[in-house]
Amino acid sequence: MFPFKRNFKRKLSGLLIIYLIVLSFGSALLINIKPVSAEINISLKWTRSAGTGSTMLGPLAADLNNDGLMEIVITGTSGVAALNPITGSLLWRVPYGGYHSPPEIIDLNKDGIPEVVFCASVINGVAERGVVAIHGNNGSIYWINRNAASGDNYLAVADINADGYPEIFTVQPGKVTALTYNGQIFASTYTYYSCWGGLSIGDTDFDGVFEVYLGERSESYPSYPSGGRGLRAFWADNLTEIWAHPDILCSSQAPVLADVDKDGDLEIIVLNQGNPGGIAVINTDGSIYRKELTIKGLTAHSNPPVADIDDDGNLELITNGRADYDLYLPKIWDLVKWKLDATLPFPSAEPPGLADVDGDGKWEIINCNAENVTIFKYNAVTKSYDIVYTIPLANASPFSIAQDIDNDGKLELVFGVYKTDRIYVYDVEAPAPSPRPRSGLYFYSQYRTRVPEYIPPPGPPAPKITEVSPPDGSTNVPITLSGLSFKLTDYQSDPMNVTVSTSPNIGSLSLINVPNNKYTVPISGLAYSTTYTWTVTATDGTHTTTKTFTFTTSDLPPWYNTDWQYRRTIIIDHTKVSGDQTNFPILIDITDSSFTAKAQPDGDDFVFTDQDNNKLNHQIEYYDNTIGRLIAWVNVPYLSSTTDTKIYLYYGNPTCGNQQNPQAVWDTSYKLVLHLNEKS
Missing domain, CATH: 2.140.10.10 (Quinoprotein alcohol dehydrogenase-like superfamily)
Incomplete structure (x- = not known):
């Protein structure tokens, strides 16, 4: 020295x-x-x-x-x-x-x-x-x-x-x-x-x-x-x-x-x-x-x-x-x-x-x-x-x-x-x-100041919230939406704490010390014709960003017939469809306790329609009105392998006759259809 x-x-x-x-x-x-x-x-x-x-x-x-x-x-x-x-x-x-x-x-x-x-x-x-x-x-x-x-x-x-x-x-x-x-x-x-x-x-x-x-x-x-x-x-x-x-x-x-x-x-x-x-x-x-x-x-x-x-x-x-x-x-x-x-x-x-x-x-x-x-x-x-x-x-x-x-x-x-x-x-x-x-x-630093002090990497100092889905202000959002997503970015690569709230409440999220990434908030229970607000808050411990977004769900589709009091929406997952299909019989297996009091005891008032209120042919294989379980075959005119297909099930008409049309469910290629009640 x-x-x-x-x-x-x-x-x-x-x-x-x-x-x-x-x-x-x-x-x-x-x-x-x-x-x-x-x-x-x-x-x-x-x-x-x-x-x-x-x-x-x-x-x-x-x-x-x-x-x-x-x-x-x-x-x-x-x-x-x-x-x-x-x-x-x-x-x-x-x-x-x-x-x-x-x-x-x-x-x-x-x-x-x-x-x-x-x-x-x-x-x-x-x-x-x-x-x-x-x-x-x-x-x-x-x-x-x-x-x-x-x-x-x-x-x-x-x-x-x-x-x-x-x-x-x-x-x-x-x-x-x-x-x-x-x-x-x-x-x-x-x-x-x-x-x-x-x-x-x-x-x-x-x-x-x-x-x-x-x-x-x-x-x-x-x-x-x-x-x-x-x-x-x-x-x-x-x-x-x-x-x-x-x-x-x-x-x-x-x-x-x-x-x-x-x-x-x-x-x-x-x-x-x-x-x-x-x-x-x-x-x-x-x-x-x-x-x-x-x-x-x-x-x-x-x-x-x-x-x-x-x-x-x-x-x-x-x-x-x-x-x-x-x-x-x-x-x-x-x-x-x-x-x-x-x-x-x-x-x-x-x-x-x-x-x-x-x-x-x-x-x-x-x-x-x-x-x-x-x-x-x-x-x-x-x-x-x-x-x-x-x-x-x-x-x-x-x-x-x-x-x-x-x-x-x-x-x-x-x-x-x-x-x-x-x-x-x-x-x-x-x-x-x-x-x-x-x-x-x-x-x-990238700023070239020649000052020997810590200068953070360039970029916004506060976390950025981008790539929001659904986009802010979206309308006609389907009530089947299952998640809200966004991208979280901190340009200094600091870990972040994140909270997400919704109003009306359809889900929330709370994360601690997470990195830059895309995140999804699980949601459920959406109603028709409703505007939802969701707020994302992200902090890196020093800087905080809060952003609020809205979306509005689609209006209730027109009713098939006012003689039917109730309706359920059924979504067919496109990922389960191998190639586009036409006139395809699908099996519906559903249990709904409301059927027991609101549908006819033998299920005669069950009606299936597409999104345009066209009546679909169906055949009931099994119905138990004590628990509300329905098993039915429904002929769907077109099934997409790229987008979900939506159909509706109507019930609650105490005076109508049997709405089934079994023969039309199956085309002429079917010689025999057996519904077997197997016990073992």
């Missing part, structure tokens, strides 16, 4: 305050450079070369083998590797990778083991492109698709239909593709040119329908008309374009999704790359919240962190850098007040990262520059940013990880170093965030 104290290369006295006055936008912004009193303790845990070759990217961390530890994953020109988070020892390494091949780590096939998915420019040691999925526990290949888009870009993964199998979205100059969890392409579309940027995915209006967002070149870069579409939005299920802003050059970014205007929906945030650069915040429907593509003094290139950095309730972003990867001063921009908040004094090639290194629940800025890693903290008293710590690590990638990788309850900082495959891990004497951030995804 190698503890580092506050020994800045620039000699700073503990009491000396140097004020940098940055003149911009006609105002003076103060940066207070001094150590502050809060104790921060950061020490080197381990460092090693992963053997994966040169990379421009930082690592990811995820639990690859369900041991509670967050293994380190890094890609490079020679391959991809997983390292033990406690010791740095190599767990596995395979020759699939690239200089700029950002992976995503997610369980694709619902087996509990995450896969490492990335766009490779090196496949099995050979310069070749393809999308590669590797089993995270041992580095074995799950699948490779060489036909999918495979650029040096950020791919996006999300379970867009909540079936437990994530979809994968990839991009390269000329093409965007959507793949199933097992690597099959299900949609593709054209795009002009996405450089080192890429894709984000989310359900930005939380309606259960996912969108994919892409940063690419503008219509005027490198010259007009380039064919670039700038910031683009697609429907995730088919990659049809929803809207675009062709005037924005954002090809080196994956768009950031965050709620800037605090309305509950997510806005899409991108930088307009250049010097000067600009910022655009776009509403989920493509309309503009704020867009200023040229802001004096601003440089913009790669993904900015987006968070409430100064604890004022507004989101800020930090931007700096250009495509030349020279060093520029980071600027902190308030996205709500739409103004420059501060300029950090030490230039860097990329926007800084964020972490809570002192455990106070607020973000510190982790600025990786050419000399060291400088940590800034907002001072609410002076309304400026203080330097609170320096780690003597030069040229660290700002795309670092702040995570509890060794499961000790404390934070670690994990850095890669530009154009190498070396990893540095530092212990931080501060509590780790709980729940853990999803550091297996680039920039901690």
Whole structure:
């Protein structure tokens, strides 16, 4: 362990305050450079070369083998590797990778083991492109698709239909593709040119329908008309374009999704790359919240962190850098007040990262520059940013990880170093965030905010109740309906408690800790011409959804003859019918105690009809009026093998004669019909 104290290369006295006055936008912004009193303790845990070759990217961390530890994953020109988070020892390494091949780590096939998915420019040691999925526990290949888009870009993964199998979205100059969890392409579309940027995915209006967002070149870069579409939005299920802003050059970014205007929906945030650069915040429907593509003094290139950095309730972003990867001063921009908040004094090639290194629940800025890693903290008293710590690590990638990788309850900082495959891990004497951030995804989530906090998987936070049967407002529903059904979906895969009630009461349901699935409520006792209301309530313990539906049963069919006082409905189950039948004698065996008092003693008043009140020929084989048991043969003109057949039995006419017609029940193919009363 190698503890580092506050020994800045620039000699700073503990009491000396140097004020940098940055003149911009006609105002003076103060940066207070001094150590502050809060104790921060950061020490080197381990460092090693992963053997994966040169990379421009930082690592990811995820639990690859369900041991509670967050293994380190890094890609490079020679391959991809997983390292033990406690010791740095190599767990596995395979020759699939690239200089700029950002992976995503997610369980694709619902087996509990995450896969490492990335766009490779090196496949099995050979310069070749393809999308590669590797089993995270041992580095074995799950699948490779060489036909999918495979650029040096950020791919996006999300379970867009909540079936437990994530979809994968990839991009390269000329093409965007959507793949199933097992690597099959299900949609593709054209795009002009996405450089080192890429894709984000989310359900930005939380309606259960996912969108994919892409940063690419503008219509005027490198010259007009380039064919670039700038910031683009697609429907995730088919990659049809929803809207675009062709005037924005954002090809080196994956768009950031965050709620800037605090309305509950997510806005899409991108930088307009250049010097000067600009910022655009776009509403989920493509309309503009704020867009200023040229802001004096601003440089913009790669993904900015987006968070409430100064604890004022507004989101800020930090931007700096250009495509030349020279060093520029980071600027902190308030996205709500739409103004420059501060300029950090030490230039860097990329926007800084964020972490809570002192455990106070607020973000510190982790600025990786050419000399060291400088940590800034907002001072609410002076309304400026203080330097609170320096780690003597030069040229660290700002795309670092702040995570509890060794499961000790404390934070670690994990850095890669530009154009190498070396990893540095530092212990931080501060509590780790709980729940853990999803550091297996680039920039901690599909939203690309670069904020090391837990952000749930995209989708509506509350359970969704869909695929209702019968549909809400249905009419003419048969009284034989035996169940109400619905689909229950929680996009974060949380277990749910469900209750269903009906009015008038025809059935109910109560379930505890159930997964995404379709559910049926058994019902019985429906009456004709009645409107029923049923209410479904589902909760995941945090969010609750309640929906109420109605349906109305069919009217009572017209009466065959008013001389008959009573009627029973008989349903012939189509699943018991082998092929459609015509003039088919069926056996009816029914016991109804009401027959004993309401039908004639010998059953002469029994009449069978079809749904159109056509009288059907029947023959009584047996009738016991003491218990109301009737056995009769009825000739049905048409029996369907695909839909149930409904017939009616009338009774309760004390004055009519015998209604049987035995000869007509059987056609001429029958020579003899015997009804035997067998006793054994």
